[in-house]
Amino acid sequence: MCVFVDVWVLEELESGFAVNFLLKNLLARLLLEFSLKAASGAVQCQMMDMTYPGVVPMHKVNFDAKTEYDMIQNYKVLQDVFNKLKIEKHIEVGRLVKGRPLDNLEFLQWLKRYCDSVNGGIMNENYNPVERRVKGGKDRNVKGLKSSKSLQTNTMNHSGSGDSLRSKQLRSSGGADGVNSSAEIQALSKQVSDLKLSVDHLEKERDFYFAKLRDIEILCQASELENDPMSLAIKKILYAADAKGSALDEAQEYLNEVINGNEDEAEAEAEAEVETEA
Secondary structure, three states: OHHHHHHHHHHHHHHHHHHHHHHHHHHHHHHHHHHHHHHHOHHHHHHHHHHOOOOOOHHHOOOOOOOHHHHHHHHHHHHHHHHHOOOOOOOOHHHHOOOOHHHHHHHHHHHHHHHHHHHOOOOOOOOOHHHHHOOOHHHHHHHHHHHHHHHHHHOOHHHHHHHHHHHHHHHHHHHHHHHHHHHHHHHHHHHHHHHHHHHHHHHHHHHHHHHHHHHHHHHHOOOOOOOOHHHHHHHHHHOOOOOOOOOHHHHHHHHHHHHHHHHHHHHHHHHHHHHHHO
């Protein structure tokens, strides 16, 4: 029975490693694209703007940043905000602008935890991310276009009315996109949290079973049990080099040989005693 349980534990441990590996790869694939987009620093600026309305100079944030120079300017804005709020966090700009997923995910996770500690993880319903983005980067051209059209209403009332209607439709569409984007981010965040919990659970389970196996190994190495047949059989399973096969058959065969050998020895001793008495 002990031998069977040990083998089951080993199989479960091996299976846990496989599931852990798959979950981590799924998590990496899920967040890879988002982390690459977040390398520009604009997303982080908007997260701080949502947490501290009015503190971030959104007109300095470039949401279309593609070059490292433009990205660095965004991170300068973010670092200035950190300094203004006395947030003791140095931003590794040189690493983040390279777009490495792990570096960007680590910084995003830290920033998300910080923002949650400030607002309790509750999103401000009155915050319109699309409207706030209009104040930054290349989106400022859209703002200038609206101002130009509003000036034309003094001479072209009909055209002005049409522009006003289209502007309202654009704002309405932008608001819907903002809601959808926010809902998508929340859904992805929940997926990430669930996967993180699964990985943590698997790691705890792995450590739990490994500790049990280590205790069994120490017990089998005790001087009183070191040469005991059962201890030797268990060690055959623990130290089996072939990960694909099961060492249970070999261990059982060894035990059967020992048991049969002991029985033959006992019979021989009994026969010797009978002959001596005769």
